[in-house]
Amino acid sequence: MFAGVGGFRAGLTRVGGFQCVGHCEIDKYAEASYRAIHDIREEERYYPDARAIDPDDLPQFDLLCGGFPCQAFSNAGRRKGFADARGTLFFEIARLAEAKRPRYLLLENVPGLLSHDKGKTFSVILSALDDLGYHVEWTVLNSKHFGVPQSRRRLFLIGYLDPRCAGKILPVFGTGGKALVQVLGGPQGSRIYDADGVACTQTAGAGGMGGKTGLYLVGFNRKDGIVGKRDTAIPLNASDFRGINRNQTQNAVLVDLCSGHPKQTDAARCLTARYGQTTLSNRKGERSGVLLIKEATKKGYKEAQPGDTVDLGYAGSNTRRGRVGRDIAHTLETSCIQGIVEDGGRIRRLMPRECLRLQGFEEWQIDRILAIQSDAQAYKQAGNSVTVNVIEAIAKRIQTVDEELKAGAAA
Numbered sequence: 001m002f003a004g005v006g007g008f009r010a011g012l013t014r015v016g017g018f019q020c021v022g023h024c025e026i027d028k029y030a031e032a033s034y035r036a037i038h039d040i041r042e043e044e045r046y047y048p049d050a051r052a053i054d055p056d057d058l059p060q061f062d063l064l065c066g067g068f069p070c071q072a073f074s075n076a077g078r079r080k081g082f083a084d085a086r087g088t089l090f091f092e093i094a095r096l097a098e099a100k101r102p103r104y105l106l107l108e109n110v111p112g113l114l115s116h117d118k119g120k121t122f123s124v125i126l127s128a129l130d131d132l133g134y135h136v137e138w139t140v141l142n143s144k145h146f147g148v149p150q151s152r153r154r155l156f157l158i159g160y161l162d163p164r165c166a167g168k169i170l171p172v173f174g175t176g177g178k179a180l181v182q183v184l185g186g187p188q189g190s191r192i193y194d195a196d197g198v199a200c201t202q203t204a205g206a207g208g209m210g211g212k213t214g215l216y217l218v219g220f221n222r223k224d225g226i227v228g229k230r231d232t233a234i235p236l237n238a239s240d241f242r243g244i245n246r247n248q249t250q251n252a253v254l255v256d257l258c259s260g261h262p263k264q265t266d267a268a269r270c271l272t273a274r275y276g277q278t279t280l281s282n283r284k285g286e287r288s289g290v291l292l293i294k295e296a297t298k299k300g301y302k303e304a305q306p307g308d309t310v311d312l313g314y315a316g317s318n319t320r321r322g323r324v325g326r327d328i329a330h331t332l333e334t335s336c337i338q339g340i341v342e343d344g345g346r347i348r349r350l351m352p353r354e355c356l357r358l359q360g361f362e363e364w365q366i367d368r369i370l371a372i373q374s375d376a377q378a379y380k381q382a383g384n385s386v387t388v389n390v391i392e393a394i395a396k397r398i399q400t401v402d403e404e405l406k407a408g409a410a411a
Contacts, residue, residue: 001050001066001093005033005369005381007359008065008106011391013038017399021061024050029377030384036372037365050092055099063398064100066093067108067386094128097159104398105129105159108386111140113155125157134159137170143360145174146389150329150358154386156394164408168401172393291345295321306343309350313337329358334383335376352378360388 003009003023012018020038022045025031031048040046047053068090097105114122129136136159143152158169291304294315302324304310309325322330330338332355339347350358352375356366359382370378 001053001064001096002068002089003034004030004067004384004386005361006038007361007386007388008067008391009034009038010361010365010388011386012063012065012395014388014392015395015399018063018395020044021059022046024048024053026050029373030381032372033369033377033381036368037361050089053092053096055096058096058100061100062102062402063104063106064093064097064102065106065391068093090125091128094132097129097134098132101161103161103402105134105136105157106391106394106398107157107159109155109157111153111155114140129159133161135161135163135166137166139170139172141172141174141390143358143387143390144328146360146387146393147174148358148360148387148389149327150332150387151325152331152387154390156390158394158398162405164405165401168404169394169397172390172397174390174393291341291347293323295323297321304341306341308341310339310341310347311337312339312347312349332358332383334380336379352382355379355382358382359385360390360392361385 001024003025004027006023009020009023012020020041023034024047025034026048031046045058093105093107113125116122126136136157138155138157140153140155143150143154156170160169291310292301293304293310294300295302296317296319304324307327309329311320311323311325311330314320329350332338336350336352336355338350340350341347352370352373353366356369356378361369369381373381
C-alpha cells in the first residue's frame, strides 16, 4: 500500500521468494515509474486510492507492506496527525489487515510518529493492531548502516500473528563496521585502530593532532617510493608546518589529497580560520577548497571539504545546524536542497540519478525512471521512497523466520 515507485517491492524482489498480488498508489507519476521498473503480472490488482480497495477482490496474501503518508507526523510538516486526512490513511491498512489476516505486516514512517501528541498517536496505532490480534515490534533504522551513503532515520514496525516470531525479526543489523578497536596504544596522536572498525572522532585544531588536513600516512621506502596506502592510519601531529615529527615512523611520507591529483609532499597542511573564510594552507598559503558553512553552533560554522554534502535550504538561517555531512548525504526530501562540495570549493546540487542511488535503486531502474520523468518528479519520488537496502535486510529476516516456523510445524 502507498507503493510510490516500489521501494518495498524492489527490496523484496532482491531477496527472492516473494510474489506481489497487488499495490495501490494515487500519484500517477509515481505509478508510471513503478510500472517501468517492476514486472507487473496481468493478474495483479491495482488501486489508485487505498480507500477504494475491496478486500474481497484480493487473493489471500501473507505480507502487507505500507509506508503510510508521513507528512502528518513529520517534524518537517505541521504535525497535525490524525487531524490531517493523510494521517488517517493508516486505518486503511488496518481495514485490509482485518479482512485478509496476513501473517506479517511491515510498516514504515518517520521517527516523529513516536513522539507525536506526546506518544498518543503511536499508542492509538499500537492499540488498533493489538485489537486485530497482531503482536507488534518496532525500531528506528538508519539507511547509512545498510550500504548507502545517506543518513536517513525511519521507523519500522513489524506485526505478526504467531507469537513465536517475538524477537526474531527485529532488531535488524546493518553493515556498519565493528566497534572501535585499538591495535597499537600510545599517547594521543600515536594510536592505531583496526581499519575494519569505526574511526575515532576526528578533531581539528590549528594543525594539531587529528587535524582534518587531507594528508594521509602511506607506506614508503626510498628505493621504490610510495608503495600504497596503509590499511590503518594514525592522526598526524602537524607542528609548525613541518610534517611528520620525530616521534612518528620515518618509513613514511605524506600524500596531499586536497589539491586534485594526489602528490607526495613533506609539508603538512594547517587549518586556519579567518573572518569570512576558512582555509587549509601550507607555508605558501595555498587554498585547499575548504568552505565555511554557517550553522547555529557556538563556533558559528562548520568546515566542508570535497566529498561532503551541504544542506542548501535556508542558507541564511540563524537557527539551523548539522548542515554539513561528512562523506554522507542528509535525509533526502521531495525537492533537492542538498549540494556536494567538489574539488576547488564548488558546490553543486545532487542530481536525480544520485538521489535515486542513495535510496538503493539499481542503475537500470534509475535509467527507466529518468527516461519518463522530469527532474522535479524524480527528486520527489526519490525523497518519498523507502531505502531498498533496508527493506531487503528486513525481508531476509522475515523470510528466515517464516521458513523456521514452517519447518517446525512440519516436524
